[in-house]
Amino acid sequence: MGKWFEDLPAGHAFETPARTVTETDLVAFSGLSWDVHALHTDAEHARATPFGERIAHGALVLSMAVGLRARTGYFDDTLLAFLEIRSWQFLAPVRIGDTIRARNEVTEARRTSNPSRGVVVQRVEVVNQEDTVVQAGEMVSLMRCRE
Template identity: 65%
Template sequence: MAGLWFDDVEIGMTFETPRRTVTEADVVNFAGVSGDFHTLHTDAQTMRESQFGERIAHGALVLSIVTGLRGRLGIFDDTLVAFAEIRRWRFVRPVLIGDTIRAANEVVELTPTSKPDRGVMVQHVQVLNQHDVVVQEGEMVALVKREAKV
């Protein structure tokens, strides 16, 4: 079985995802899938005159990309039971088309459950752009398998 088990993880453990550039195609496709065609994301002329100076990526798109980047690490490929919760997620700064993002993750809580085959792992996640500026942050909660004790 590939991946870290709940019992392998320690509070304070950190890991960083690969980077990914947010593209025009990402924004257009996400607008179509989500139905969110707000001016912030679709009207270049209006947004040139805005505080942002150009269109911005959907916050939920960036969050979705981050879940994919975290999955690319492969460290919980076979041990993740479920993605359970997002806590206190904040959209700190806009992400522009062409920005390159990554996620820095730190394990902040580990709680065994009443079921001996799993535990709850909480990670503080910071999404950073190419300038190392935090653009989103919060906590992601997952159920992770525990190794059977013989």
């Protein structure tokens, strides 16, 4: 069982496990999303960009952050809905071979009009192996409350 609304007061922080971004991840995401921009799929093109090499799709890294958050077990059987992503920023490139993880801090927790539900707002920072913040924003979740 995951964390209940009552287990996630403002100020509560947690970090996810880490994951290395691979060539396979870029290829699979390109196929699933149909985002085959040369920055992600063409090494020669990417070499001539300011990045100097192919980089991961921003949406791929965001999706990985959501998955890494799920791996914590915090939301097992207690998350009712993922309501919103607010002010998401893509701050630095993620390259093949980078290892990312997500740092999370609850910034707001409030009950809804339904006593069995609460809304939790979390500041999320995706960081790489050098602790550089590569993406950041807020994720809003609808959580179960204890009866």
